Amino acid sequence: MTVSRALRGVEGVSEKKRAEILKIARTLNYVPNSNARSLAVANSNLVGISLPTFAGEVFAEILNGMRQTFEKAGYSSVIDTTEYSRDAELIWVRRLLSWQPAAVILTGVDHHPETYALLKASPLPVLEIWDHTDDPIDLCVGIDHFKAGQAIGQHATERGYKCPAFVSTPKGHDIRADARLAGIRDIYRQIGQNHVPVSRPPLQSAFTAGFQGATELINEEQPDIICFLNDHMAFGGMMACNSLGLSIPDDMGVVGFNSLDLASVLPKRLTTIRTPRRLMGVTGARNLLARINGVPIERNIVLPVEFVSGETT
């Protein structure tokens, strides 16, 4: 017990003895066993985070915001990527729960029914991030993707574009992108345009996907504005327009999403939507910490996005 106390830095040990113990521990290359500790005290400072992917800056920035906040509060995080699969997410959640974490963070609000059941049944704090729903498992901090789509549609109609198109990912892969598309369609339906073709290039680099999707749409439809899943794809699309001799924004409007760093070096400022990624991570983590500590908080937060009017529309 004296050793345990000395190493944990709790009181009840003389400074002399503590120094002695620390010295011996050092020479023995002793490392405490966290498994045994967690078992004994029946809690942990682990937070499990599930993300769709490590690719791209978006989730990296949300993640950084969360991790730094947790780190400061003495929590470690373990991360998994689901590659946009609900089944993979479920498997991860099961494994995570077996580690007795202090909290769980999931990306989005669309989960396997069993994931939902498992987490609803457990007393664990759960945070859903990046998307928004009226009925979160526990906490939710995100943006309204449908409204973001509407903002894009609004801008596009105001600028006089008549034939919008959208470049996305394979079906079911990113339901947030589908929500944004639905927002765009909603606005265009109001002016009688019901045809908003979508290209879904196969999974690959965002740049080449954007290039390919734009090329396909231009060849097969007659869009006058193309909206992309994100800025990187939009850049690929701009390159496609260049190589097809279309001038932006006159022959073709281009709209991105996320306001990524790339946009800041382009000769033409990209029309896009700025998402508060870091803030979202920090807010989410803070709320979760409050929840862990039993502090009452707003359970459902929708952060605002900022429309960025650039030179590509």
Next chain:
Amino acid sequence: MTVSRALRGVEGVSEKKRAEILKIARTLNYVPNSNARSLAVANSNLVGISLPTFAGEVFAEILNGMRQTFEKAGYSSVIDTTEYSRDAELIWVRRLLSWQPAAVILTGVDHHPETYALLKASPLPVLEIWDHTDDPIDLCVGIDHFKAGQAIGQHATERGYKCPAFVSTPKGHDIRADARLAGIRDIYRQIGQNHVPVSRPPLQSAFTAGFQGATELINEEQPDIICFLNDHMAFGGMMACNSLGLSIPDDMGVVGFNSLDLASVLPKRLTTIRTPRRLMGVTGARNLLARINGVPIERNIVLPVEFVSGETT
């Protein structure tokens, strides 16, 4: 014990009883306690991975290669980012060891002395990835950054560029980039050019850093070729050349590193070096698994890189 056997799927339980147990476990929302399991069996299927950063595709690709390989073998991975700090790496290694992992993976070969001591002293398999050294802690799979720099220098001198410059990150932040710079300098020294100025723009997005670094070098030195830490920065640099009215490759040569996806959509193919990132992850993970299982393997592997001659030099 019967319950334990039933849930683990080991033999010694009748099918009838097993089904019964599984059903009850389900209704109770039972999740096994991995901490207790690890404690009892004194091992785990956790692999700890330390990366400099989640930003950029490079480490994401290495990571994917490793994770998929481990996943197939039944191992989970926990990841941490050090943000290029040796102290942060040490803290992470200590915490990781307290979780009794099956193996440790570090990025690069430059570690805090205590990290080194701790891991050398432990019987844990350790993999160092991405860089190369003659004296690894245990296993090493990487590329030779100095030689990669030499390849760039070789190409640049052959193309007749006389005044090279380099855009990097803040001092001490990325010693692999410094090794490549040393390779370039080594070649240029051989033709009597000892001046290779370096710009170290502050930490920020790779695109803006490249833009800023290139602008600074062009304003303050007279380079005829600029080599960048990576392709994203090279792209930022190309944009800077554009905005300063310099034509590539005649007024200014541009060389990147990594051969990232971005390059595939650019109107001018970028001169760069293709690094085998996924292969490196997979090879590293396989070797580590072999090591865990006691299979004898090559401890020190240097993977080849491919010079990609593009239209920017």
Next chain:
DNA sequence: CCCAACTACGTTAACGCTAACGTTCATTTT
């Protein structure tokens, strides 16, 4: 019909740690 051999299931102890409660002994209070 007996005993070996097996299957199905149970009991015990141990993994490393810490909460809770003991013990010792020097110091202060009365």
Next chain:
DNA sequence: AAAATGAACGTTAGCGTTAACGTAGTTGGG
């Protein structure tokens, strides 16, 4: 000087799991 206090250190038991061994009951071979 006796009693009370408290700091420093120790002992016990239990966290949930599993390896190792134990014990019924069943099968089958001689």
